[in-house]
Amino acid sequence: MARLRDPVSGCDWDRVQTWDTIAPYTIEEAYEVADAIARNDPADLKDELGDLLLQVVFHSRIAEEADAFTLADVVTAVSDKMERRHPHIFGDADTFPGWEAIKATERAAKPDPSALAGVAIGLPALLRAEKLQKRAARVGFDWPDADGSLAKVHEEIAEVQSAGPDTVEEEIGDLLFAVTNWARHLGIDPEAALRAGNAKFERRFRAMEVEAGDAFADLDLAGKEALWQTVKHRDG
Structure with missing residues (x-):
């Protein structure tokens, strides 16, 4: 990476990159790791983990050039964190105090208590919504059961329906946030549920295309809906 970033003999693309410009690639590589895991493809997982590791090296090299930190500092920091968060393994504690107790102590020592x-701003919105809700729940700001969160979903649907052009996007956001909260109360991972929904839609849509062949594009909406129902019934 040092050679790729060399200002004289380095790669034209690599040497002009910044943390900001490669951040999207870092996120993309993390998702490709998750995809390889979901497909149970160890060979591809090996390659994708390498791509993700390269992103860590890339960010660290940019930091080293700015005299901020090095790759060794990154490894040391995460090693220290793992030891700190497992005092019953690496320290003198007889019992594990719990992740949340340890993390709460770490948060209290930071400027923002x-x-x-x-909760990283760069997380996918659905995942970040769930994490924010879990954090709020830990300090008692939460519905006592799923009924309260379901009522909130109905409330937000009504607000979307009555919203004007200037507020409908905001209300849709509130509705998605409420649905995420409802899923959490039902013990469902909303991100996993949506991934499954995406996979189901893609599977059924592709089946429609195969079923209709070249005639698919010429079908009107009623014809496509009838075909969808046929595929859906067969898919179970």
């Missing part, structure tokens, strides 16, 4: 501190 909020219960919501540290």
Whole structure:
């Protein structure tokens, strides 16, 4: 990476990159790791983990050039964190105090002591919504059961229906946030549920295309809906 970033003999693309410009690639590589795991493809997982590791090296090299930190500092920091968070393994504690107790102590030592501190802005919105809700729940700001969260979903649907052009996007956001909360109360991972929904839609849509062949594009909406129902019934 040092050679790729060399200002004289390096790669034209690599040497002009910054943390900001490669951040999207880092996120993409993490998702490709998750995809390889979901497909149970160890060979591909090996390659994708390498691509993800390269992103860590890339970010660290940019930091080293700015005299901020090095790759060795990154490894040391995460090793220290793992030891700190496992005092019953690496320290003198007889029992494990619990992740949340340890993390709460770490948060209290940081400039932002909020219960919501540290929930990364760059997370996918659905995942971040769930994490924010879990953080709020830990300090008692939560519905006591799923019924309260379901009522909130109905409330937000009504607000979307009555919203004007200037507020409908905001209300849709509130509705998605409420649905995420409802899923959490039902013990369902909303991100996993949506991935499954995406996979189901893709599987059925592709089956429609195969079923209709070249005539698919020429079908009107009623014809496509009838075909969808046929495929859906067969899919179970």
